[in-house]
Amino acid sequence: MVENLRRFKERREELGISLKEAEEETRIRIDYLRAIEEGDFDYIEAEVYLRGFLKVYSAYLGLDTRQVLEDYKKLKEPEIIEEEVIKKESFKDKILSSFDEHQNVVLMSCLIGIVLLIIGLLAVVGFKLYGLIDESGNMANGSPSIETTQMKEEIMQAKDDKEIKEDEAVEVKEENTVAEVKKDTVENNVQETAMYKEDNDKLANEEVIAEKITIQVETIDDSWYSVEVDGNVLFKGLVVANKQKTFSGEKIRVKIGNAAGIRVIKDGKIMGPFGSKGEVIIKEFSID
Template sequence: MPTVGEVLREEREKKGLSIKDVENGTSIRALYLTAIEEGNYKIVPGEVYLKGFIRNYANFLGLKGDQMVDLYRQSQGQGQGQGQGQGVAVGINAKTENTDEENDEDQADKPKSKMPKLLLGVVVVGLAVAAGFYLSGGQPTVPAPIQQANPAPAPVPIRPAPVPPPTTPAPVQSPQAKPVVLQAKYSGECWTRVVADGKEIYEGIPRKGETLTWEAEKKIVVKFGNAGSVDLVYNGKPQEKLGGDGDVVLKTYSAAPVSH
């Protein structure tokens, strides 16, 4: 018996088609087409993809794709898988329908089985009441006399808790100095060095259009190599230029105390 790959390859060669032609016509990679013709099925990623490729390949060549899939199943010892699958599906559906019918029958029987039990309970309660009345001689029971409650004890006067003396508020500490906030806007390149509270925090050459901001608790010392290209804002207030183009300027900005 010829294999699936032999049948497909023979039909492809009869039609004068190459693997590339089949790839373009089916969108199946040439790697998988060659593997199917050579019987190297492990290259194809999964059984479902393999059967789909065989069916599409056969249909493209004018063969019956389902028959080629059955031929593949026979070569793998799987037999006719389609009929068996339908049989299993029918069996499952039949079992489901039977189960639903049984559940419906059980639900229909439940109210009927509860009614006799309910009537029986009512009869038993009625008999118990009648027997109690008969044993007591048919006379209504006299309730026991209600004992008077003892008088409540007199309330104990509550003494007010002593009021603690007013506490003296803690003295308000004098406000600390405002931190130093210095902003520099550059209209041109300028070598810059910044020391905040005795520690160097910046040294470099900012680019034109760049804006830098520095903060300190006590003071900021700045040094500019081209003071004319720097506009400064100290604690939110614009400052006058420190110098002209090319001027080297050293300037200190200290924190100011908060006014009362």
């Protein structure tokens, strides 16, 4: 087994961490942690889970995560190449066998489909032609005198409707003018009330903010850390490099699994890194 994959147990014992503590901190089952330390990677059946566990556990112990994953890839390359060759040969044999057995069935299905498509198109064209012919016959048999009378009646009705609408428009315009004056008065009162409420809310928020501190925890390298705000754990887990999380409260306690991978920003002041790679430390921040 590649050298870096043997370092998990040795590194854990150097830090004085038990398997039970590692399980609670990393959220990885203890039997999976034991399998990783013993190099029994086949015990973890899902490849994607195994790679994730290797990344989390190596970062938690302060090992070089990238080198650990590269060593594991080298260890698995011979098995992957052999499996790919077997899969390619099996897939090729299945394709050739299936083509020989079903070639005639496929050709017959295609011919039947083409025939049905042609029949459907002919039916659609026939229905459309029949409709056009029927419509033309009805238009030819229509009565011009009846149409002329109907047009005259429609013109007279439209003229009467126009005069009625003009009278109604004058009345509506006068009513709208009165309504707009009332609306402007109500809106001005509402705006003044809203501005007064907004000022009061702003003052209240400023008083609350003054009683708390705010920090930003920034990762400059893949690192595990937990954040406890006023006695409550708000975050615990592995965070990749170049990520930032914000926390606010009266008292903030940060436990860091990789002291070289974390910086803290408070009131615009940058603090950290706080130690060497893989070093476990605790930092506390409060209003005082």
